[in-house]
Amino acid sequence: MLIDVRILDRNEQLDLNSLISIMSRLDERCGAITLFIGLVKGLVEGDKRVQELEYTVVKDVALKIMEKIAREEAEKYKLSHVIIWHRVGLLKPGEVTIVIAVLAENRKSSFAAAEEILERVKNEVPIFKLEKRSDGEYWVIGSELRVKREK
Amino acid sequence: MRVLVKPYSVFRDRLGDEVILEFNENKVMVRDILLRLRVLYDINSTGVKPIVIVGNEIVSEDYIVEGDLVVLYLVPPFSGG
Numbered sequence: 001m002l003i004d005v006r007i008l009d010r011n012e013q014l015d016l017n018s019l020i021s022i023m024s025r026l027d028e029r030c031g032a033i034t035l036f037i038g039l040v041k042g043l044v045e046g047d048k049r050v051q052e053l054e055y056t057v058v059k060d061v062a063l064k065i066m067e068k069i070a071r072e073e074a075e076k077y078k079l080s081h082v083i084i085w086h087r088v089g090l091l092k093p094g095e096v097t098i099v100i101a102v103l104a105e106n107r108k109s110s111f112a113a114a115e116e117i118l119e120r121v122k123n124e125v126p127i128f129k130l131e132k133r134s135d136g137e138y139w140v141i142g143s144e145l146r147v148k149r150e151k
Numbered sequence: 152m153r154v155l156v157k158p159y160s161v162f163r164d165r166l167g168d169e170v171i172l173e174f175n176e177n178k179v180m181v182r183d184i185l186l187r188l189r190v191l192y193d194i195n196s197t198g199v200k201p202i203v204i205v206g207n208e209i210v211s212e213d214y215i216v217e218g219d220l221v222v223l224y225l226v227p228p229f230s231g232g
Contacts, residue, residue, distance in 0.1 A: 038232055055231070056159055058224050061207050062231075086231060098232050118232060126204060126224065127231030128160040139161045141199050142228035147161050 001074050002026065002081045005066040007059050010089045014096055019083065023103050027080040032110035036100040036118055042093035045146070049134040055088040055097070058126040062086070069120045077113040079104050084117060086127060152177050152218060154184055158225045161197045166225070178217035181210055188225070199227045 081103035104110035129140035137149035204224035
């Protein structure tokens with residue numbers, strides 16, 4: 001089982017073609033790769049335009065929890081390879097925020113594992129968003145709540 | 152003992168980059184640390200329930216920290232992904 005978790009800065013390149021190429025040759029028993037790519041939204045709450053999204057992270061804690069998630073999900077779904085890469089810093093709409101890739105024996109476990117890993121990252125890893133929008137700056141709290149930043 | 156509080160997100164706006172709290176005892180309950188932060192920095196007015204991380208783990212208000220210097224992360228519900 002291979003686990004690869006990273007917190008990446010914006011300037012670190014994501015070579016997804018190489019990623020898929022390498023993963024597809026890792027384990028002949030596996031027949032499925034699921035790749036999830038999260039993007040910065042350009043519009044939120046209807047018509048509010050996002051200029052930049054700034055991620056901050058408690059890095060040491062985040063890496064440990066991401067590794068724990070990857071190992072637990074790999075065991076649960078018998079995955080050969082799990083990748084969780086999360087970018088932090090200032091990102092613009094359309095830029096990649098997170099990459100999750102899993103190599104599994106079949107499509108069912110591959111899809112299920114990727115979705116579960118994403119949900120766990122959102123709920124368990126100490127990463128935080130600040131939306132810089134046309135109508136001000138907003139901290140994103142959990143998955144729904146937004147708090148306008150005090151200036 | 153001293154507790155080094157490292158706030159993130161909405162709490163960083165309220166506390167700054169970090170805060171050191173001094174306690175006479177060598178052990179203190181997280182509940183008492185939060186109470187001190189509420190009094191000194193009015194963190195309740197953010198409207199956000201704080202999460203406390205000590206030693207890579209989320210801990211409850213009943214958790215007791217001890218030692219000469221303890222690092223505590225004060226964070227809101229997570230929003231990664």
